[in-house]
Amino acid sequence: MKYHITAAVITAALTIAANAQAAETRCGWIENPTPANWWLEDAENTWTIMTQGDDAGEVEGIELISDISEHEYVRTNGNYGYACACMSVETDGKQRIKKILSFRQLKLARCRADKALKFPG
Structure with missing residues (x-):
């Protein structure tokens, strides 16, 4: 009996782990050029979070992205622009962010100093 319970618990844990998507930490330029x-x-890569009129709709966790204009950012179009940030996300592995788990805005100097990042714009 004890063996069956242990086996059931292990099987359930493995099933949950197999179905869970792995969180990825992605850091770079967060861009919001227009509404x-x-x-x-x-x-x-350039990871699409959302685009206006896209059938995919709003990404789960988008509310975690705070108003980037409240910290260091570059204004490019009225109140819109870009900043430096790190995010914990789930992606489709190709080009789309499917879910945002956390967001942290960084100093612009951090992204400017990273030679691996392409300058936005």
């Missing part, structure tokens, strides 16, 4: 358009450009 409802967001992406993150890191050393590996």
Whole structure:
């Protein structure tokens, strides 16, 4: 009996782990050039967070991205622009961020000093 319970618990844990997507830490330029358009450009890729009129809709966790204009950012279009940030996210492995788990805005100097990052714009 004890063996069956242990086996059931291990099987359940493995099933949950297999179905869970791995969180990735992505750091780079967070860009918001116009309303409802967001992406993150890191050393590996340009990750689409959301685009205006996109059928995919709003990304889960988008509310975790605070108003980037309250900290260091570059204004490019009225109240819109770009900043430096690190995010914990789940991606589709190709080009889209599917879920935002955390967001932390950084000093612009951090991204400017990173030679692996392409300058936005």
